[in-house]
Amino acid sequence: MVRGVRGKWCGTLLLAAALAVGGASGCGPEVPPAPGGPPSGPTAPSAPPAGTPSTTTTPASPSQDTPSAEVLVEVVVNGGLAGVRNRLVVHDDGTWTVRSGTRPPRTGRQTPAETAALKAALEDPAYARVPERPAGGPIADGFQYYVTYRHRLVVADDGDRPEALRRVFAALPEGGPPTSP
Known part of the structure; x- marks a missing residue:
């Protein structure tokens, strides 16, 4: 019984903290991040990993190499x-x-x-x-x-x-x- 009350109390605190901050509750299907890895779930940043080429295109300036062929x-x-x-x-x-x-x-x-x-x-x-x-x-x-x-x-x-x-x-x-x- 003590275990059930303690778990309920923790859940209530998490929910209250989430509502105060305006974020996710921390409860539910989200998986905690691997040690040293990026966070998961809907609050994770959408930036690509370091070293990944960007897919954003910008207008070319005369100093850039912008070949028109392979x-x-x-x-x-x-x-x-x-x-x-x-x-x-x-x-x-x-x-x-x-x-x-x-x-x-x-x-x-x-x-x-x-x-x-x-x-x-x-x-x-x-x-x-x-x-x-x-x-x-x-x-x-x-x-x-x-x-x-x-x-x-x-x-x-x-x-x-x-x-x-x-x-x-x-x-x-x-x-x-x-x-x-």
Whole structure:
């Protein structure tokens, strides 16, 4: 009997506190949050977890990368005597952006024929057979190239560039992978 009165008293206090605050009573089907996790139930915030990309779109400003097409290929170049880390992104429509260190990005557009040549080099069955990793060790002060096409990453260096990869490099904007600091 003491247990029943105590439980009733606790429920009454919770209800009174909830009415005073204007929130939920704390009683009912809500599940308490896991330790360290977000609260659950109707009072939980609706913000996405940290690191989740936002789905809100904002008008583009000239300084933002707002490509009108899907990424066709991405080439990242690391190394060299100057220790560069450059990134080239080419889109299906031929637009491209190069980021080199802290310098402002360079942008441009390939002609339809140049874009077609790049697509042909990437879709060549010989390119599909290019090993994903170089066979030998890295060359001292040489460049490493990370080429991503259709979710496949190919890593190459200055000493190990098969002919099919050289054809892809020759079809890239500005004469090949961005190696200048």
